[in-house]
Amino acid sequence: MMASSDRFKIKVVGKGAHASTPEFSKDPIFMTNQIINMIQGILTRENDVQNPIVISISNIKSEQPSTPAYNIIPNYVEILGTVRCLENDSRDFVNKRLEEIVSGVTKTMGGNYEYEYEYGYPALNNNNDMVDYLSGICKNIWGENSIMLLPKGAMGSEDASYYFEKIPGVYYGLNTIIEGEEIYPLHNPKVKLNEDVFEKGCRLLVEGAINFLNN
Numbered sequence: 001m002m003a004s005s006d007r008f009k010i011k012v013v014g015k016g017a018h019a020s021t022p023e024f025s026k027d028p029i030f031m032t033n034q035i036i037n038m039i040q041g042i043l044t045r046e047n048d049v050q051n052p053i054v055i056s057i058s059n060i061k062s063e064q065p066s067t068p069a070y071n072i073i074p075n076y077v078e079i080l081g082t083v084r085c086l087e088n089d090s091r092d093f094v095n096k097r098l099e100e101i102v103s104g105v106t107k108t109m110g111g112n113y114e115y116e117y118e119y120g121y122p123a124l125n126n127n128n129d130m131v132d133y134l135s136g137i138c139k140n141i142w143g144e145n146s147i148m149l150l151p152k153g154a155m156g157s158e159d160a161s162y163y164f165e166k167i168p169g170v171y172y173g174l175n176t177i178i179e180g181e182e183i184y185p186l187h188n189p190k191v192k193l194n195e196d197v198f199e200k201g202c203r204l205l206v207e208g209a210i211n212f213l214n215n
Contacts, residue, residue, distance in 0.1 A: 001150070001171050002124040003054070003084035004091055005157030010035070010102055011114035016063070016075040026110045028077040029062060034109070035079070038101045042094065053094065054084040054155050084155045088123050123153075124161035127168035134170050137208050142200070174201050 012035065014028035039055055047053050058081055063074035083094050095117045106113045131149075138147045160171055176193040177183060184191040 001126045001153050002158045002161070003052070003086050003153065003155045004088055004123040004161075005120040006083040006085075006091055006095075007118050007120060008079075008081050008083065008095075008098060009114075009116040010079040010081075010098075012077045012079065012102070012106060013112040013114070014073075014075060014077075014110075017073045019071040019073055022073060025073040027073050028075065028111060029073065031105055031109050031111050032060065032077045032079060034105045035102055038105065039098065042097050042101075046097065047090075051090060052084075052086050052153070052155065053090055055081060055094065055098075056084075057081045084157065086123055086153045086155075091119065121157045121159050122161045122165060124158050124164060124171055126170045127164070130168050130170040133212070134172065134204070134208055137204060137211060141203065141207065172204075174198070 012028040012031050014026035014031060015024075017023075017025035017027075036057055039057070043053060043055060057079060060077065060079055062077045064072075083091065085091050085094065098117065099115050102113045102115055105111075135147050135149075158171065160169070163169055164171070174197045176195075176197055178192055178194045181192050182190075
């Protein structure tokens, strides 16, 4: 249903120099450029295209004085990013390959590195029996056309996945689109929700629990 959510931090350590004499440096920006290009190769040349993985670099920051300089090659660059996988087995593969790439590039180019990989939410997997059960309750209340089964998982993440590692569960969403209004994604400040459907979400939880306990 939803992807795992991990994050990583890479510190590419080189040797600074004046920009007019780059031969005296071990340029961490140049190393970082090679690392980022090779990270994308994990997705396009090493991963099965039928197995969705997202690796996003979200922040790059080099060593700089309080007033950034245009003529200084820094001593280090820090890279922050996130990894999303629909298959939990893919997480170890990405972690291993990320560090191998960083290690290989920095060693080849005379630098060094620090590497951190933090495992976050696991992938969220709905239980098929629970999907059938809750779908049946939806149909009993609102009719056959009240549900839509998604054809594939989303690359967002959700901490409900921790529950589903322990007990069978089903994660579902509500259609909160307001007819005639422009549609914005969830984290956009302009998003508008049809709050009238919240009652349906509550009713589904209540009737789902009562029927489950009675049966």
